[in-house]
Amino acid sequence: MKLARVGPPGAERPAVHIGGRWHDLSGRWEDLDARSLTCETLDDLRAAVEAGSIDAPIEPERFGPPVAGIGKIVCVGLNYRDHAAETGSPIPAEPILFMKAADTVVGAHDTVLVPRGSTKTDWEVELAVVIGERAAYLPSAHAAAAVIAGYTISHDVSERAFQLERGGQWDKGKNAATFNPLGPWLVTADEVGDPQRLGMRLWVNGILMQDGNTGNMIFPVGELVAYVSQFMTLYPGDVINTGTPAGVALGRPGAPFLRPGDVVVVEIDGLGRQRQVVGAA
Ligand code: ZN
Helix, strand or coil, X not given: CEEXXXXXXXXXXXXXXXXXXXXXXXXXXXXXXXXXXXXXXXXXXXXXXXXXXCCCEECCCCECCCCCCCCCEEEEECCEHHHHHHCCCCCCCCCEEEEECXXXXXXXXXXXXXXXXXXXXXXXXXXXXXXXXXXXXXXXXXXXXXXXXXXXXXXXXXXXXXXXXXXXCHHHHCCCCCCEEECCCEEEHHHHCCCCCCEEEEEECCEEEEEEEHHHECCCHHHHHHHHCCCXXXXXXXXEECCCCCCCHHHCCCCCCCCCCCEXXXXXXXXXXXXXXXXXX
């Protein structure tokens, strides 16, 4: 199933895609959030879809973030060999984790703002995992599959000077307003199948900058979810950004960082496509 939140910012309604159209779910769910992302609730919806009992077609004018009330966003750094190489970093022996605040999240086609004082705002296409069940101390990558509600596209926008040149951890460069476009929709785990065979691409002003595949992750999705759960409890509605492949501005000759007016298109096979116009904070 494809699930989305459609409507103006702050007033989105949950929706499901059936037979080529979006259908309003607001009579059924208050929102697409921790309560609706559990296996049981998704199974109930799947049964209703299969029974043909959902018939409330709508024309979405905007896709908001596909998850409401995100508790936390856990990000994985340097999870693709080619990206580690382009940044001059060693291949990590264990996943590198950092956090991104949930208030950085915007819709897939919303404006991304270059922060004040920024000279190095950069792009990162990533596969995002959306958690559907509480998870602590998962015993294996296999066990992780049962806690994943689905997947969506995450654009982990990053300010490299703030991240790498201003001291401390990476947080300064990862948490500016609008720095995490998410969506346009969530695809449930059953429909995605194997998450390690998805092509991922990102263009800036029509030029292909990133052209990777989730099959090249150093630590695959199941391992990552199990690993994260050893250090913190995951809850329904939490998101894991699983890292970006090569091709970011930081690793390119001439370092072509984002400027107001640039247009970024982000795509992952089976998960749709984002498009953001860059503005100034
Ligand atoms: Zn990232």
